[in-house]
Amino acid sequence: MYQFPSTKTYGGFLFDMDGTILNSIAAAERVWGRWATRQGLDLGTFLPTMHGKRGIDTITALNLPWIDPVVEAAEILRGEIEDVEGVVAIEGAADFLASLPPERWAIVTSAPMDLARARLAAAGLPQPRIMVTAEDVAVGKPHPQCYQLGLERLGVDAPDAMVFEDVLAGVAAAEAAGTAITVITATHQHPVETDYPKLPHYGEVRVAIGAGGRLSIQFR
Known part of the structure; x- marks a missing residue:
């Protein structure tokens, strides 16, 4: 040590x-996991990449052409504030x-x-x-x-x-x-x-x- x-x-x-x-891993991965599933992302690949960064940066880095990162980050934030179980x-x-x-x-x-x-x-x-x-x-x-x-x-x-x-x-x-x-x-x-x-x-x-x-x- x-x-x-x-x-x-x-x-x-x-x-x-x-x-x-x-x-906050359990709570964060519940919220982000639901979002990632809707976007068709592989959870095993995606979830380890979203810790320790701003939500907007994580979403922007994905380069998903069908989403607005600002809108999606705001939606995820609302979910995270509501879900602090665990x-x-x-x-x-x-x-x-x-x-x-x-x-x-x-x-x-x-x-x-x-x-x-x-x-x-x-x-x-x-x-x-x-x-x-x-x-x-x-x-x-x-x-x-x-x-x-x-x-x-x-x-x-x-x-x-x-x-x-x-x-x-x-x-x-x-x-x-x-x-x-x-x-x-x-x-x-x-x-x-x-x-x-x-x-x-x-x-x-x-x-x-x-x-x-x-x-x-x-x-x-």
């Missing part, structure tokens, strides 16, 4: 949402987030704001003071714009921040933004090839708050 350097401190943490602090927090995430000073952390998600709020509430997780959502960016992950904006809103320089992610598109975005990265593997069904440190969940770690509100991660 990776050991976080006990002397390394950070000015702030940025968290992806789905797959990183909560598990959305649960990743182990230890609620306590981990609650232990952080509110001005020291942010959520940076590919989900739109209304969906992010609905899923956080369903999972029993705190609503952050600072959040970057799909509406805030012109281009989604793996482009670094979302994390660059998150850093700006936190008031933290990239080398002084840690990003928590779960998928390669998000890891690539954080890497391009220049932050430290930890990969959360709680929802992984297959190993993710990355050289960055991994954590199965938050139950084995805690946050230590030092002088000036500096954050460090320690194993219990």
